[in-house]
Amino acid sequence: MDKTTLPHNPQNTKPKPKRRRVAIVRNNHNDYKSNRPKKRNQRIQPGGLQKKIWLTIIEIICLSVTAIFAIIMLLGHSASRFSGTSFWNNLLPFAIGILGLIVTASIFLIGWWKLKKWLSLHSEFLSPTLSLVLMLLISWLVTHDQVTLTYGHFRTLVGGKAEAGRRTISHQVYAAYRRHDSAQLQKMVDRSQEFRQAIEEAAHSFNIDVNLLHGIAATESSFIPRNSNDGGRGLFQITRVPTAVIVEAQKWLGLEKINLENHRHNTFVAAATFKHYLTEMNNDLFLGLLAYNIGPANGGLRFIMQQYGATDFTTIQPYLQTLPRDYPIRVLAYSLAFRIWGKEGKLLAYEEGNNAIHIQRIGIPGLHTGL
Numbered sequence: 156m157d158k159t160t161l162p163h164n165p166q167n168t169k170p171k172p173k174r175r176r177v178a179i180v181r182n183n184h185n186d187y188k189s190n191r192p193k194k195r196n197q198r199i200q201p202g203g204l205q206k207k208i209w210l211t212i213i214e215i216i217c218l219s220v221t222a223i224f225a226i227i228m229l230l231g232h233s234a235s236r237f238s239g240t241s242f243w244n245n246l247l248p249f250a251i252g253i254l255g256l257i258v259t260a261s262i263f264l265i266g267w268w269k270l271k272k273w274l275s276l277h278s279e280f281l282s283p284t285l286s287l288v289l290m291l292l293i294s295w296l297v298t299h300d301q302v303t304l305t306y307g308h309f310r311t312l313v314g315g316k317a318e319a320g321r322r323t324i325s326h327q328v329y330a331a332y333r334r335h336d337s338a339q340l341q342k343m344v345d346r347s348q349e350f351r352q353a354i355e356e357a358a359h360s361f362n363i364d365v366n367l368l369h370g371i372a373a374t375e376s377s378f379i380p381r382n383s384n385d386g387g388r389g390l391f392q393i394t395r396v397p398t399a400v401i402v403e404a405q406k407w408l409g410l411e412k413i414n415l416e417n418h419r420h421n422t423f424v425a426a427a428t429f430k431h432y433l434t435e436m437n438n439d440l441f442l443g444l445l446a447y448n449i450g451p452a453n454g455g456l457r458f459i460m461q462q463y464g465a466t467d468f469t470t471i472q473p474y475l476q477t478l479p480r481d482y483p484i485r486v487l488a489y490s491l492a493f494r495i496w497g498k499e500g501k502l503l504a505y506e507e508g509n510n511a512i513h514i515q516r517i518g519i520p521g522l523h524t525g526l
Contacts, residue, residue: 231309370490391425441468
């Protein structure tokens with residue numbers, strides 16, 4: 156069969172369909188960034204930062220107070236429990252206790268840090284609140300009378316020989332207060348009310364514990380002003396005093412002449428005298444009272460101490476006669492009575508119930524501020 160080639164006719168040719176180009180949408184990285192929701196700049200507001208700082212400060216203060224009280228109580232208890240000189244029975248167990256305290260403190264800090272992070276997920280107030288609760292709890296424990304004994308052992312541990320001597324003398328004062336007749340002591344307190352204003356003014360003027368000044372007056376005259384055969388005059392039985400003392404009293408009273416028969420003048424001279432001797436004895440309360448009682452006779456207390464090589468009240472006691480030796484104890488026992496009466500509104504019998512520990516918590520005026 157003859158195949159005839161047909162002439163090319165464009166009309167008979169069907170046009171090829173054109174391919175449609177599908178626009179491919181490419182996610183450009185820059186476009187993606189531009190389409191993402193923009194994050195806000197998370198800046199800590201000034202008020203929020205200040206609140207966070209204050210919460211942190213409160214937490215640090217509460218934890219510090221808690222730690223200080225806990226250390227004092229633990230060291231005081233350890234000093235009492237392991238008191239002695241034996242290496243195996245006393246010194247080594249005490250050292251092990253200190254090591255245990257350090258390890259326990261380290262574990263507590265690590266645990267607190269982890270607890271703080273967990274609490275912060277719930278509220279930023281939980282951690283400071285918990286630290287405040289701990290501080291209040293240990294503060295409540297400190298108010299108990301039994302803690303006074305532990306605190307006393309801690310003072311002895313840190314104060315060493317000086318504190319041990321002071322504790323010994325303190326118990327002499329407590330024993331002297333215990334021996335007083337409560338009825339007679341109350342009568343003396345009642346008589347003192349007539350002179351209370353003058354004593355408070357003088358104590359304030361010379362920065363002296365008012366109970367100490369009451370104790371001196373009670374020892375000298377039992378609040379019955381009189382002129383004695385030994386030369387003592389008035390409420391405080393003033394005898395010879397340094398000239399500088401009279402000048403100081405005149406300055407505070409605003410007078411040119413002192414009348415020792417006037418109980419207010421007498422009180423200011425006594426306060427100035429005691430302050431003078433207290434300063435001379437480097438603010439040692441026992442020596443200051445002793446010097447006040449001895450006065451300038453025989454060169455005064457300083458000369459006596461130099462003569463016998465004594466350095467404190469404990470070492471000078473054996474060289475003194477009964478009256479001046481016991482004078483500071485008597486003054487402080489009366490001063491303690493006035494402090495107890497001022498705080499409790501009545502005198503407490505030392506031997507009844509827990510009064511002994513409670514009175515020791517109140518403290519001796521001029522010697523203990525109380526716990």
